Amino acid sequence: MAKLKYKVEADPKNTARAMGRTLRISRKHAIELCRELSGMKLDSAVAYLNRVIALETPVPFKVHNKDLPHRKGKIGTHSGRFPQKASLEILQVLDNAKKNAEQKGLNTEKLRIKHISSNRGFTIKRYMPRAFGRASPKNQETIHIQVILEEFY
Incomplete structure (x- = not known):
C-alpha cells in the first residue's frame, strides 16, 4: 500500500493529527x-x-444535491441529509486525533480543526453472479480521512 502523506504542513508543537x-x-x-x-x-x-447521528441536525449538501429535499432547521436554502455512517467514522477519527493531542500534552479544551479532508481510497472489487454464467461488478469504494487539530489561544 502506498504511503499517504498529509496535504497540509503543520507545526508539530501545537498540532495533533x-x-x-x-x-x-x-x-x-x-x-x-x-x-x-x-x-x-x-x-x-x-x-x-x-446531533447528525441522532437525526436532529441535517448536513447541508451544497455540491451533491440533485433531487434532494430541503430539511427543517436553520441550514439556509440548501437541501440536506443525515449521513449517520459517515458521521460515526469521522467521529472516531476525531476521537483518535484528540487522544493524540492529549498524548502530546496539548490543552484539549482549546482545539480546533485546522484541516480535515477526504481522499479517494482503493476500490474493493467484487462480482455478483447472474444468470447464464455471467457476473456483474459489485465494487466497494473506500476513502481516507485526514484530520489536523490545532491549539488556539
Whole structure:
C-alpha cells in the first residue's frame, strides 16, 4: 500500500493529527461532512456529529444535491441529509486525533480543526453472479480521512 502523506504542513508543537484509512463510507457524504466541519472547535464538531447521528441536525449538501429535499432547521436554502455512517467514522477519527493531542500534552479544551479532508481510497472489487454464467461488478469504494487539530489561544 502506498504511503499517504498529509496535504497540509503543520507545526508539530501545537498540532495533533490523525488519519482514517480505507473507510467504507460514501465519498459524497464524507466530502460534505468535511466541508461542514472545517474550522470548527473540536467540542462543537463532536456535538454536531452527535446531533447528525441522532437525526436532529441535517448536513447541508451544497455540491451533491440533485433531487434532494430541503430539511427543517436553520441550514439556509440548501437541501440536506443525515449521513449517520459517515458521521460515526469521522467521529472516531476525531476521537483518535484528540487522544493524540492529549498524548502530546496539548490543552484539549482549546482545539480546533485546522484541516480535515477526504481522499479517494482503493476500490474493493467484487462480482455478483447472474444468470447464464455471467457476473456483474459489485465494487466497494473506500476513502481516507485526514484530520489536523490545532491549539488556539
